[in-house]
Amino acid sequence: DIQMTQSPSSLSASVGDRLTITCRASQSISIYLNWYQQKPGKAPTLLIYAASSLEIGVPSRFSGSGSGTDFTLTISSLLPEDFATYYCQQSYRGPRTFGGGTKVEIK
Amino acid sequence: QVQLVQSGAEVKKPGASVKVSCKASGYTFTSYYMHWVRQAPGHGLEWMGMVNPSGGSTSYAQKFQGRVTMTRDTSTSTVYMEMSSLRSEDTAVYYCARVSGPSRGNAFDIWGQGTMVTVSS
Numbered sequence: 729d730i731q732m733t734q735s736p737s738s739l740s741a742s743v744g745d746r747l748t749i750t751c752r753a754s755q756s757i758s759i760y761l762n763w764y765q766q767k768p769g770k771a772p773t774l775l776i777y778a779a780s781s782l783e784i785g786v787p788s789r790f791s792g793s794g795s796g797t798d799f800t801l802t803i804s805s806l807l808p809e810d811f812a813t814y815y816c817q818q819s820y821r822g823p824r825t826f827g828g829g830t831k832v833e834i835k
Numbered sequence: 836q837v838q839l840v841q842s843g844a845e846v847k848k849p850g851a852s853v854k855v856s857c858k859a860s861g862y863t864f865t866s867y868y869m870h871w872v873r874q875a876p877g878h879g880l881e882w883m884g885m886v887n888p889s890g891g892s893t894s895y896a897q898k899f900q901g902r903v904t905m906t907r908d909t910s911t912s913t914v915y916m917e918m919s920s921l922r923s924e925d926t927a928v929y930y931c932a933r934v935s936g937p938s939r940g941n942a943f944d945i946w947g948q949g950t951m952v953t954v955s956s
Contacts, residue, residue, distance in 0.1 A: 729897075760940055761940075762940060762943070764880075764943070766880075771930055771946040771947065771948055771949050772880065772930075772932075773946070774935075774943060777940040778939065778940030778942070779940075781939070781940070815879065815880055817943070819942060823882050823897075824870060824943075825882060826881070826882065827879075829879045829880070
């Protein structure tokens with residue numbers, strides 16, 4: 729199975745900060761990397777698919793990049809509604825494994 | 836609108852079975868694969884398996900092989916996830932999620948609201 733490693737597992741940030749979360753795959757997954765946002769008590773929602781494509785309705789302050797094994801999710805300027813947990817997921821092959829998550833908290 | 840609506844919360848005793856449903860609406864049910872993901876309290880997302888609503892074929896995570904069965908009913912646009920021999924570690928929220936398709940990276944674009952399954956004696 730392909731293992732997905734996210735870092736950091738948690739961070740504290742302020743409104744207006746620029747934020748970067750990284751995700752590493754245990755083998756090349758081309759661009760088959762997706763990012764989800766989850767708020768407490770809610771189902772995850774899709775933010776970015778295929779490494780860098782923004783899902784319809786997702787604000788442009790979110791962006792993704794990378795290919796192969798290394799990927800990043802960037803939030804250009806944090807808003808209060810962005811405090812949540814973020815997960816990466818590979819959809820290249822086999823079990824659709826998720827990263828362990830990054831919890832973004834208010835500083 | 837496109838949505839997935841899951842069945843309500845369940846409380847089961849260890850050793851029992853549970854069957855969770857996920858009813859799709861707003862799109863052609865047989866055109867999109869459906870996956871199941873669970874999340875134990877305070878933990879991350881864990882992929883469980885998938886079902887092809889068109890032909891019914893399935894694929895399960897090795898961890899759940901022999902203990903989980905995913906099925907579908909095309910007449911009601913509903914997929915089901917049944918798990919047997921429940922133990923306390925199976926206490927979690929169970930989600931169904933639709934796969935978007937290859938043109939959108941096979942991402943999970945629509946999720947059900949989740950079903951809490953509690954296993955307790």
